[in-house]
Amino acid sequence: MKVIFFAAHPDDLDFNCSGTIRRHLHFKDEVHQVYMTSGDLGWLNYGWGRKALGIKREREAIQAGKVLGVKKENIHFLRFPDGALKYNKKTVTAAYEIMESISPDRVYSPENRMYLSAYKHDDHIAAGMCVEEAVKHLAKKPVLLVYHSYIPNFFIDVSNFYTRESLKMHETQQIMLKPGKILHLLMAVYFGCKTKTRRAEAYRKVNY
DSSP: EEEEEEESSHHHHHHHSSHHHHHHHHTTOEEEEEEEEESSSOOOOOOOOOOHHHHHHHHHHHHHHHHHHGGGGEEEEEEEEEEEEEEEHHHHHHHHHHHHHHSSEEEEEEEEOGGGGGOOOHHHHHHHHHHHEEEEEEEEOOEEEEEEEEEOOOOEEEETTTGGGGGOOOOGGHHHHHHHHHHHHHHHHHHHHHTSSOOOEEEEEEEO
């Protein structure tokens, strides 16, 4: 199976999908990560400046991917502006082209409807909209699953694959991610209880 995980920013996948990524890799699936922006605006830039911070956060994403087991050559950066990601022909085309080249069986992306998003961020919504629109134009239609949705209907057992280790690689975001690790665990336990497993990650399966 070929799988693509799309995200707006470099730390999004480690917070929402790390167990799912490890599960796919365990079963020898080909896993790609696609970041629509390089996170150059950042939570705090510590005086780096946007260009330098973008470079730093890309390196953090690569290191986080390495912790999970994702090959460096399978981590892609589209480098649209952080904080200003738009749903338009250019961004949809970029998502389409990378999916067309990989021909995935399954695609993961952020929730694309603001009223359903558990993390109401314009970049996340735009990224999700771009991916869903691009999927509609593919000759081979993959399964599309969106994360941080208020109405998940597709749960993945990550009991043997749960980890927070990759979150540590995002050094520039630790002020936010350190307390976020507690929420990360609580979500996994909660969704695990709903599915009668120890840990689970939740998605909304998109019908298109």
